Amino acid sequence: MVNRFIRDEKDNSIKHQYQNYSDNKTDHSSENIIITPWEVHGDFEDENYSKLIEKFGTQHISLDLINKIKKITGEVHPLIKFRYFFSHRDLDWILNKYENGEQFYLYTGRGPSGLVHMGHLLPWIFTKYLQEKFNSKLIFQITDDEKFLYNMNFDRNRIKNYVLENILDVIAIGFNPELTKIIVDTEHIKSLYPIAIEIAKKITFSTAKSVFGFNNMTNIGMIGFPPIQAAPCFLPTVLENKPTPVLIPAAIDQDPYWRITRDVAEKLGYYKPAQIHSKFLPGLSNLTKMSSSKPETAIFTTDEPEVVRKKVMSSFTGGQPTVELQKKLGANPDICPVFWYLKYFFDTEKKSIERFYRCRSGNLLCGECKNELANESVIFIKDFKKRREKARDKIAEFMFESR
């Protein structure tokens, strides 16, 4: 799959570069890849995701591991089957723990730098699935401090508004309120801070610089922040008062946080957090200009139906310039966001495979796919918005209580 896109955040005046993970080959697409928790640029092909695994030192999700998941849960989630979740650390270890009767926590989160779009929902939908299958407690962290510190033009009120809006989305996913607690950093800092300073004490600026790409112009809030995102990895052990395994489902760009967390975990007497890493889901616009911060490129959970339809119908596709050419030459689903959204959100496995070959053979025109995606998305978003509105009454139920 060629999955070229650029993700960045609007209004940034700080730019961090994570170490370029390309080797010395003249492979232009991989040379241009930048991945930090704050910036993702590049051509994402399967090959490049494989290189990320190598560079970050994570593991492919092997067939053996997929079979192990199937043995325990009785099935394999399509997002694993489709390799949307493609990489892991210690997933086998945490499944062994579970088989030996040790419950694990799930931990994921959201940086409230804007409204939530469909691409954001995939890891959360998967996290909800894991919660159901493993009856796991979940900590969902909202890093309002990070987004305030990173975005030079954001004031605290703007972030506060996003925090509220994003919480509605999280609750609308349908997490079990008895097992799920939302942590907002500035609100629940008292529970994070004592753990964060334990972590911070073990990480030199030199290490943080090489992992996160900090430089002399980085503000000291950003430099001090990573331990705040690391802290929820160890919070379950504090809450349960016994060593408690944690599994983090999240996109691969968050990996730097877990790398430093794993480095210090055992020194501090905690388990290393396990991870399952997803790829990135791009927006709908032209490949060279995709950006989640550009409203026209993403279907937001707050969009009106006619807006959803319009965005989908204006989407970039893998199609040919004319119907005639498409019928003659076929189109390219590998570079088509319409195809991906249908695949990850709405198609069955069988239907997606059929769609792939029909598209390639020229027997499927882009209008048909767009129309299907528009219809499905409108239904999905309408339903999601209803759950989102109901979530307003459930906020207190989901909020973590600091001790």
Place this chain on the structure above:
Amino acid sequence: MVNRFIRDEKDNSIKHQYQNYSDNKTDHSSENIIITPWEVHGDFEDENYSKLIEKFGTQHISLDLINKIKKITGEVHPLIKFRYFFSHRDLDWILNKYENGEQFYLYTGRGPSGLVHMGHLLPWIFTKYLQEKFNSKLIFQITDDEKFLYNMNFDRNRIKNYVLENILDVIAIGFNPELTKIIVDTEHIKSLYPIAIEIAKKITFSTAKSVFGFNNMTNIGMIGFPPIQAAPCFLPTVLENKPTPVLIPAAIDQDPYWRITRDVAEKLGYYKPAQIHSKFLPGLSNLTKMSSSKPETAIFTTDEPEVVRKKVMSSFTGGQPTVELQKKLGANPDICPVFWYLKYFFDTEKKSIERFYRCRSGNLLCGECKNELANESVIFIKDFKKRREKARDKIAEFMFESR
């Protein structure tokens, strides 16, 4: 006054060097001066304190300003008269505010890296005096996070113990409980953190490096910490919901914090904090080895009377090697900790001046001064310990309540 001493903290594995404030003269004493919030080394003579004023960009406390204080309060505190408090920033401004009916907050603090000794008490005694004279609210910050982050061998329990012990000392000073609130960073972080990230966002690593001497080996907790100590400068404005002036009485080594705080204050819509800076009060041991972390060099508020007496009687003095020589040549009160402790704690102005000239002329032997200091200190510490014990029941009354 020659006031040579070395203060550092035991168990440090990190060393920061504040920019050496010496100029290019071959003045050996000033070349060896290092001042950061975590380390003070050097020969402290009046001349060097003057150089500090120049280097840090603070102001001498002028006669005009002393007269202004006298006009408002009806008197001049001996610690100002004796130039123990020798430097300031915006003290004139804050007195003008006060004269115009605008109340100011006092803010000072303690890094709980050990037990409290008499040297620590002087700025607090002065702060209490200011509280009485100006009817000021006081925020007293205990930086348990900083001391945990700085001292590589300190675990959180060790710090917790010091926090409790130090709080007893603070309360024993006699602050007005209705006007005084103690903030323990890890306990009250929720009230500090939102202000701290506002500050942190405005300070680059480059600035922090040059002000605090951070380097690649500094842990990221230390780099992220300064905004936590800066935050109480702005907290009064949040608490009072209107711009509120703040005056910080503290030793000059804390100045780097206030410098960065003042740099960002107006950008964030706060008043710059005003300061009144004290000199350092050394321990009692040999000049070349003085260190507040060496128990034999300091009279702790928890010392037993016989221990107090023994420490004083073993003190280094400015005396001559023999009684005969002392009678013949006179002694040197300028380098004598026994003289300083008597001067700052127990002597009246008149008595201190007499002592100075009697000492210089050879008409006063060290045994007499030591005996006087021992007697006075035993009475002082006995009384202080009683108040310290009573403080155990007042802790809750003095603790800040996070909102």
